[in-house]
Amino acid sequence: xxxxxxxxxxxxxxxxxxxxxxxxxxxxxxxxxxxxxxxxxxxxxxxxxxxxxxxxxxxxxxxxxxxxxxxxxxxxxxxxxxxxxxxxxxxxxxxxxxxxxxxxxxxxxxxxxxxxxxxxxxxxxxxxxxxxxxxxxxxxxxxxxxxxxxxxxxxxxxxxxxxxxxxx
Amino acid sequence: xxxxxxxxxxxxxxxxxxxxxxxxxxxxxxxxxxxxxxxxxxxxxxxxxxxxxxxxxxxxxxxxxxxxxxxxxxxxxxxxxxxxxxxxxxxxxxxxxxxxxxxxxxxxxxxxxxxxxxxxxxxxxxxxxxxxxxxxxxxxxxxxxxxxxxxxxxxxxxxxxxxxxxxxxxxxxxxxxxxxxxxxxxxxxxxxxxxxxxxxxxxxxxxxxxxxxxxxxxxxxxxxxxxxxxxxxxxxxxxxxxxxxxxxxxxxxxxxxxxxxxxxxxxxxxxxxxxxxxxxxxxxxxxxxxxxxxxxxxxxxxxxxxxxxxxxxxxxxxxxxxxxxxxxxxxxxxxxxxxxxxxxxxxxxxxxxxxxxxxxxxxxxxx
Numbered sequence: 001x002x003x004x005x006x007x008x009x010x011x012x013x014x015x016x017x018x019x020x021x022x023x024x025x026x027x028x029x030x031x032x033x034x035x036x037x038x039x040x041x042x043x044x045x046x047x048x049x050x051x052x053x054x055x056x057x058x059x060x061x062x063x064x065x066x067x068x069x070x071x072x073x074x075x076x077x078x079x080x081x082x083x084x085x086x087x088x089x090x091x092x093x094x095x096x097x098x099x100x101x102x103x104x105x106x107x108x109x110x111x112x113x114x115x116x117x118x119x120x121x122x123x124x125x126x127x128x129x130x131x132x133x134x135x136x137x138x139x140x141x142x143x144x145x146x147x148x149x150x151x152x153x154x155x156x157x158x159x160x161x162x163x164x165x166x167x168x
Numbered sequence: 169x170x171x172x173x174x175x176x177x178x179x180x181x182x183x184x185x186x187x188x189x190x191x192x193x194x195x196x197x198x199x200x201x202x203x204x205x206x207x208x209x210x211x212x213x214x215x216x217x218x219x220x221x222x223x224x225x226x227x228x229x230x231x232x233x234x235x236x237x238x239x240x241x242x243x244x245x246x247x248x249x250x251x252x253x254x255x256x257x258x259x260x261x262x263x264x265x266x267x268x269x270x271x272x273x274x275x276x277x278x279x280x281x282x283x284x285x286x287x288x289x290x291x292x293x294x295x296x297x298x299x300x301x302x303x304x305x306x307x308x309x310x311x312x313x314x315x316x317x318x319x320x321x322x323x324x325x326x327x328x329x330x331x332x333x334x335x336x337x338x339x340x341x342x343x344x345x346x347x348x349x350x351x352x353x354x355x356x357x358x359x360x361x362x363x364x365x366x367x368x369x370x371x372x373x374x375x376x377x378x379x380x381x382x383x384x385x386x387x388x389x390x391x392x393x394x395x396x397x398x399x400x401x402x403x404x405x406x407x408x409x410x411x412x413x414x415x416x417x418x419x420x421x422x423x424x425x426x427x428x429x430x431x432x433x434x435x436x437x438x439x440x441x442x443x444x445x446x447x448x449x450x451x452x453x454x455x456x457x458x459x460x461x462x463x464x465x466x467x468x469x470x471x472x473x474x475x476x477x478x479x480x481x482x483x484x485x486x487x488x489x490x491x492x493x494x495x496x497x498x499x500x501x502x503x504x505x506x507x508x509x510x511x512x513x514x515x516x517x518x519x520x521x522x523x524x525x526x527x528x529x530x531x532x533x534x535x
Contacts, residue, residue: 033358034511036470037218039226055220056511075226077216078359101339118368136228138216155366 013060016084021150025068025085025094028151029059031078043075070096070130074138084150093150094127099141104129105158113145113153122149124156169262172198172247174483175276177254177263177425180208181469182461182476183282184236187246189480189497190280193489197246198274200265202253206241207233208284209304210469212311214339215332218357222504223470230311232469254283257428261456278456278483281426282476285419285440285462290324293379299386303333303416310340318412322389323347326371328356328468330416334364337414345408348375348391350398357513378405380413389413421463429454434527438520439465445524445533448502449482450475453533458483465524467509467517474505 014029027048029040034056041049041059048065049072070083073096083096095113105111105126113124124143131139145153174190176183179201187199205211213229224232240246249267256264262275287302289295301317303325309315321342323334326349334344344364352374354361361371378390378400393404420441426433431444432453444452444459451458460479461472478501485494509517528534 030362031359033513035218035357035359035513036220036508036511037225038220042221042226054510055507056514075216076359077218077226078357079363080359114366114368116362116366118366136216136226 010058014058016061016063016066020063021084021086024087025070025083026063026066027061027068027070027072028082028084029061029080030082030154031059031076031080034058035078037077039075039077040072040081043072045069045071070140073098073140074130074135079138082154086147086150088144091147092144093147094142095124095145095150095153096140096142097154097156099139099156100137101158103158104131104139105141105156109158111143112157113143113149114155114157115152116154118155120157121152122146124153126156169273169275172196172274172276173487174198174278174280174480175200175263175274176280176282176480178208178282178284178461178463179203179206179237179248179250180282180284180461180472181210181232181236182284182463182472182479183208183280184233184240185473185476186280186282186458186460186480186483187476188236188239189477190484190489191240191243191245193481193484193491193494195245195484195487195489197240198249198276199240199246200249200252200254200274202251204251205233206237206248206250210236212304212307213332213469214311214336217470218468219470219508220504222500223473223508225470229469236473254425257425263425277487278458279429280450280458280460280476280479280483281463282459282461282472282479283422283425283463285466286422287415288418288420290377290415290417292377294382294386295380297380297382297386298384299382299411300380300413301415303329303414306412306414307333307336310336316340316342317414318386318410319343320345320408320410321412321414322377322391322408322410323414323416324377325349325416325418326351326354326356326361326373327416327418328360329419330414331356331360331364333414333416334369335360335367338364338367338369342412344369345410346391347371348377349373350376350394372406376400377413386411386413419462419466421466423463426452426457426459426463429457431457432531432533434524436465436520436524438516439524443524445528445531447528447534450479451482451486453531456483456486465517465520471505471508471517474501474508477501478505
């Protein structure tokens with residue numbers, strides 16, 4: 001029905017490879033389902049997120065143009081966009097993630113790093129919390145995690161914030 | 169009897185957009201809603217919307233409600249009647265409106281019916297215990313009134329509503345023990361599922377509620393697995409200690425007014441139940457009665473807004489109003505709607521609409 005040349009692989013154009021991640025901060029788009037949505041394209045000032053031919057296509061990133069600015073993180077209604085910087089320190093990477101829970105952590109706080117299933121996989125230090133009018137109440141939290149976990153940690157638990165019963 | 173050019177029943181996303189579009193064409197509009205503020209379901213939708221810029225993608229439902237309402241509030245062409253319930257449709261085309269315990273009548277030249285949907289119930293032992301809620305009520309309690317429905321919730325249904333309300337429960341500081349879903353896969357968007365999974369909420373597909381327990385209120389719930397034939401499998405029971413069970417098992421169009429108006433209805437499961445046969449302009453088999461939004465077929469708020477725009481434009485034009493941008497605006501709304509429904513997640517709705525339009529052609533509602 002539709003022409004889907006960019007979608008041979010669900011991860012190609014959305015998940016940066018190790019070689020790209022070693023070159024500096026870049027976006028990670030965990031958006032693998034064709035739903036009608038395109039605000040990420042409008043948010044990108046680098047021209048790195050290609051225009052959508054069809055609203056239902058997956059976003060496609062030009063990782064040579066993406067500079068990891070993170071302007072797309074808080075505009076994604078699916079909270080599916082992250083920025084990973086594996087050049088932060090020798091052993092530590094930074095993961096920037098969208099966060100819509102209270103209390104917000106503060107820089108310097110130590111929080112639990114959670115993987116995609118909500119299991120605690122490390123402790124993480126909060127580096128920065130972005131929350132301006134542009135973020136429209138979706139804060140972007142920068143956390144420092146072991147480099148090996150940069151592609152695993154996708155959520156945090158701050159103190160007594162809400163959680164499911166089955167968390168690891 | 170009071171008259172108006174266009175009466176819009178319901179001030180949700182579809183109704184507000186119908187009122188705005190008709191007003192833009194120069195029509196005199198009366199918009200009636202039973203709620204105490206305009207916006208319908210938008211007033212509790214604290215999440216950011218999908219779609220494209222025309223449907224306010226990236227904006228939160230609560231903010232879209234305000235943006236839409238501001239476009240008609242204090243407009244001399246638009247009367248917004250809140251806390252007013254349409255209770256009847258009469259043979260002469262008049263409608264009865266109950267407000268402050270008094271009944272008044274209004275005779276509009278056109279009606280755009282945008283009453284939305286009601287929630288489905290699920291049959292299981294003790295489903296009448298206090299603590300068993302519909303997802304809409306949970307959302308209203310939390311996001312409109314700031315009241316937590318309970319301390320720990322079992323969510324039933326992994327469509328978008330079940331997933332979104334689970335996320336909002338977590339935001340409100342409520343534990344979500346699990347989401348159970350009778351189908352073998354999550355029905356809602358993958359990104360919504362991921363948001364709650366990474367917060368530690370398990371989604372149990374091919375599972376349903378066996379029973380809810382408690383004496384005066386909910387004290388727990390038992391779920392069990394479903395086999396390929398949707399039959400429960402004894403021995404697979406799991407117990408959850410929760411004080412709230414939230415049902416998000418689907419919506420059905422709230423079509424009472426259309427039945428009363430004698431509109432030709434059809435049962436289209438893909439659209440949520442009985443829906444009115446209607447043409448491309450959303451006009452039903454009863455001339456001058458239009459439909460829009462969930463009432464016309466269960467979809468998302470984004471498509472409801474576009475349907476409202478189409479119905480509002482068409483109703484105003486049928487009264488002789490016109491604007492230079494009419495054709496352009498109508499075409500844009502139709503194209504945006506087609507784009508929204510164009511993906512794999514829109515397949516079911518497309519199938520339902522094909523069937524509805526085919527039935528409409530058979531009886532001459534659609535040319």
